[in-house]
Amino acid sequence: MGIIEVQNEIIDEFSLFEDWMQRYEYMIELGKSIELIESSKKIDSNLIKGCQSKLWLHAELNNNKLIFKADSEAIITKGIAAVLLRVFSNQTPEDILNANLDFIDKIGLKEHLSPTRANGLISMIKQIKYYALAYTKN
Amino acid sequence: MGIIEVQNEIIDEFSLFEDWMQRYEYMIELGKSIELIESSKKIDSNLIKGCQSKLWLHAELNNNKLIFKADSEAIITKGIAAVLLRVFSNQTPEDILNANLDFIDKIGLKEHLSPTRANGLISMIKQIKYYALAYTKN
């Protein structure tokens, strides 16, 4: 599935919820199924900055697709990471670079988009795009 | 004349004026007749602190009366000094120490009584009282 399709799928899923509590519960659920980073990769260079809980992100290119793995001490952060990974993991660097981020607003996580937010969402997105850029250049 | 008599005399004189301009003009006039400090006494230790224009004050005991002399670069400051000297010069240290300062308010110079005022009025009074104290102790 392409990035837009996955985003639409997620928007559809989240649109069923009536309040933040259900959205958060779902996100936390998603966090449980995240593709976990191996503990050997939980190193400082994979830490995302500006996050109050530790948040690791790792990328690997496989068949011109970027495979992301992540983990966090905090389960809400992990849930947010899971949503991002569902959108961006297993996509080509080019598609990732061109991707639009409207869906974050549409699923009610806009508040997390502030650059000063302590969950590191913005930094995580930057890091994902940065990996994509690094791999397109090669 | 005692301190209270001089003060009353000054209050009477100033009460004739209708506005600040006349009061200031009179004060400036008084400044011209101030008993000037000798230039040899215009030394740093006789400088009053906290005054924007240089203001010197010197005291000498003569027959158990304190004789003050002063000078200032600024003529308003000199005028204020002249008023003070008229009250305090040639009085006994004891009388100076016990003197009340209401007259300053009554002649319309109250605004100058703020300790932060750059004309040094408060510092000058402190210095006068300080001299008086020093000479009572002996």
Next chain:
Amino acid sequence: MTLDVNKIRNDFPILKRKVNGCPLVYFDNAATSQKPSKVIASITDYYENYNSNIHRGVHTVSQEATDAYENARKKIQKHFNAKHSEEIILTSGTTHSINLVANGFTSLLNSDDEILISELEHHSNIVPWQMMCEKNGAKLKVIPLKDNGELDYESFLKKLSNKTKVVFVNHVSNALGTINPIKKIISESHKLGAAVLIDGAQASSHLKADLQDLNVDFYTTSAHKLCGPTGIGMLYGKKEWLEKLPPYQGGGEMISEVTFEKTTYAELPNKFEAGTPNIVGAIGFGNALDYLNEIGFEKIEAYESELLDYATTRLKNIPNLKIYGEAKNKTSVISFNIGELHSYDLGTILDKYGIAVRTGQHCAQPVMDFFGISGTVRASFSFYNTKKEIDYFYESLKKAVAMLS
């Protein structure tokens, strides 16, 4: 007579706001306090009616601003019972105050000297001294914590020696709320000739320090912690000490003569107040103290300790909730974790309920290291908080735990 909290709440405009659709419950008072209308109005009044640069100004507006600024210094002096008004240095806050002192001691200490610092300190009372030690080689020794969040007083006595030149302890710990036995610490330190700096940033909104009675050498606080404005704080220093310390920043106001060959410094307090100060900040600081004193510190202390007891009892009903710091003497701060839940998660969900708490390490990493944790949730109560808010907090916390488990 107890405090009329409903009346008091009306003084604080922010307490009427909603967050995420719920009434704001502000339990982040240890980070900064809210401001009463009276303080806010004094700020507006300054800017609308007598804003001017101070000192040396001959004109009326400058005179009024100078008087208000110096009057604020007097209010602070009176509140803390300092002997001389020039012992009160207005700074931009506790961090600035401590750096000023640490900088001053740089040239007064050498590698034979020791400084003694508590493990309970805020980074602002650690890093400046580490920076100083790098420059002059003085040794930094640490007064350790005990499990209950109190300082190990026996160990303090052991580490104190005639090599010790300065001792730094906070009056109240921001991470745990522990009230330290500073009076004893000061008198023991003095016996061995050490100066004592007490960081009062966290104490000043809860209790009134009598500086002459404490006989302390330096005491610091920040106005923003005690219902005052941001960007202003104080350093109290005994006159003898402030005269001994070299100036910190150079600039306007702090000099008496400047030529390119030689500059002589002004007298206290100006020697340490270089540049245009935070004039409106000082005025607001003074008015904040007035406001607190009108309520009265006995009432504030009594009420806040009631809130603390109430909240502690309620929170202990939550399974797996562990409170860090249960000193006998503590201010109305509860630092806790629940099971394996991350403080960030709890804080995020509480925010959804309109509850503001602080999460993380509270600028006190050594305290976190002591307990072997990465952070806590910290709920800190002020005299404008209520038991009803604590009930709501308790219920919301239970819901958060349910969601996150």
Next chain:
Amino acid sequence: MTLDVNKIRNDFPILKRKVNGCPLVYFDNAATSQKPSKVIASITDYYENYNSNIHRGVHTVSQEATDAYENARKKIQKHFNAKHSEEIILTSGTTHSINLVANGFTSLLNSDDEILISELEHHSNIVPWQMMCEKNGAKLKVIPLKDNGELDYESFLKKLSNKTKVVFVNHVSNALGTINPIKKIISESHKLGAAVLIDGAQASSHLKADLQDLNVDFYTTSAHKLCGPTGIGMLYGKKEWLEKLPPYQGGGEMISEVTFEKTTYAELPNKFEAGTPNIVGAIGFGNALDYLNEIGFEKIEAYESELLDYATTRLKNIPNLKIYGEAKNKTSVISFNIGELHSYDLGTILDKYGIAVRTGQHCAQPVMDFFGISGTVRASFSFYNTKKEIDYFYESLKKAVAMLS
């Protein structure tokens, strides 16, 4: 299109007040500017609606305050056209900014190095460097003044050498209003490898500095001079420089890890922003820039230079009036004396007429020494002043002279 001064005056509440029974005529703008309602309202709004400590706060109010604070930094960056927002360090004012840089250079220079400073500087740009020279032995050289109040550019070129490591000049002199040729000074200094610090405290309310175009290494200003709050200012530094300089103050925010053994410092801008900053100050600073930009700096410059010309022409009609500083490029400041009259006397009488001017040496003793005087009367005009006020000033000044002669 020229500026609508009547409309603008309505933005400034203080301009409605009376002093000694007369309408306030505020000509002390070089000391500090007045504040428009918009800036005052943004301060009240902060305290009433979203006051909170910033950074690391998970809850909404803290988030809002953090966003507003960081947004202010971005406004400042944009206004001064800095390349990166982290090149903008929020300080408590110009004096603090300069001390931060001078402290940073303490460990970077030694007794083989020279620093070059202009004779036109404010004490805040002299004393910190003297304090630095005392520590590291660097030599302080002086770019002399000329009779017309301009710097002696030829002499600057002569004194500049490859020993020169830092050059400091103010963008505009507060004592005389001279606008210095900083672009040329910067490029000449760079040719010889010297860094340049420009003190923009006096410039920022009159003209807009484009920092990338100037290619300057450090630039400082104070918000209170440009319609913003007290207690806040900025230090701009090129990223390479700010990374090279050691931190100044230690405390919260400026560290990334703290243990008693070792502390690592945070990245820019936090490395230089220890402690709780002046949050409301930063917000007001940003809004003050917005306000000025809404009026537009071209209009401000054009109008102020009209005021300057008008006032200069009028004042020259007064017998024995001598203006100090008649540089070709100058801002709307007139520093003068009349015959032998003392500036304090003139200032006092003008105050009786409701006119606020500054008297004395304006924290620039070397400039006074150059002219061999103890001080001047300084009238400084802002875009909210009027020709009518200047007429009234002129008439009052004549009356004062009559009284004092």
